[in-house]
Amino acid sequence: SQKIEQNSxxxxxxxxxxxxxxxxxxxxxxxxxxxxxxxxxRGPVFLLLIRENEKEKRKERLKVxxxxxxxxxxxxxxxxxxxxxATYLCALYNNAGNMLTFGGGTRLMVKP
Amino acid sequence: xxxVSQDPRHKITKRGQNVTFRCDxxxxxxxxxxxxxxxxQGPEFLTYFQNEAQLEKxxxxxxxxxxERPKGSFxxxxxxxxxxxxxxxxxxxxxxxxxxxxxxxxxxxxxxxVV
Numbered sequence: 001s002q003k004i005e006q007n008s009x010x011x012x013x014x015x016x017x018x019x020x021x022x023x024x025x026x027x028x029x030x031x032x033x034x035x036x037x038x039x040x041x042r043g044p045v046f047l048l049l050i051r052e053n054e055k056e057k058r059k060e061r062l063k064v065x066x067x068x069x070x071x072x073x074x075x076x077x078x079x080x081x082x083x084x085x086a087t088y089l090c091a092l093y094n095n096a097g098n099m100l101t102f103g104g105g106t107r108l109m110v111k112p
Numbered sequence: 113x114x115x116v117s118q119d120p121r122h123k124i125t126k127r128g129q130n131v132t133f134r135c136d137x138x139x140x141x142x143x144x145x146x147x148x149x150x151x152x153q154g155p156e157f158l159t160y161f162q163n164e165a166q167l168e169k170x171x172x173x174x175x176x177x178x179x180e181r182p183k184g185s186f187x188x189x190x191x192x193x194x195x196x197x198x199x200x201x202x203x204x205x206x207x208x209x210x211x212x213x214x215x216x217x218x219x220x221x222x223x224x225x226v227v
Contacts, residue, residue, distance in 0.1 A: 043218030093212035102154035
């Protein structure tokens with residue numbers, strides 16, 4: 001069956017450090033992978049989309065990598081700030097390209 | 113345009129009652145999704161519409177759940193004979209076009225509590 005797996009344990013890091021979150025998937029052949037941020041009690045907010053032929057994509061302090069051989073994406077936040085504390089979700093469309101499916105999310109806590 | 117709007121934000125209902133949620137997508141977005149999210153989990157896909165046509169329904173969507181999108185604008189999600197297991201956040205999202213390279217815009221969600 002198709003699965004998108006993210007570390008369910010919260011990631012606690014010190015302000016200023018780089019946070020790295022992992023997304024692994026099985027039985028998908030995605031051309032694109034998306035990352036979203038979700039704050040408590042709110043809907044997810046789109047952050048970045050990366051194509052299969054893009055090994056890396058950056059947006060301000062965010063960096064995403066996409067390794068289709070390993071079936072893995074890494075999401076990095078450099079110079080992390082307490083305001084970056086949130087749950088981060090990776091998402092893929094199914095192989096038919098018509099249904100966006102999410103991983104379980106990883107909660108990031110940045111301590112001042 | 114204020115984004116995707118969901119109403120109500122919170123709903124407390126007694127077991128066995130029917131509830132209906134509304135979602136107003138971003139105008140001109142022709143794709144609309146419904147998701148359910150429980151605490152500590154990612155959003156789980158329920159169903160989606162392309163304009164007014166409901167094209168896919170998850171196995172999670174039992175016979176007690178029904179969704180509509182008349183005229184391809186707003187959408188409603190109705191749960192009949194609610195059960196305690198229906199307690200969750202119900203999220204609506206819309207996108208401008210279909211395709212895996214399209215971001216989804218989410219509403220704030222409707223939190224349902226069945227007592």
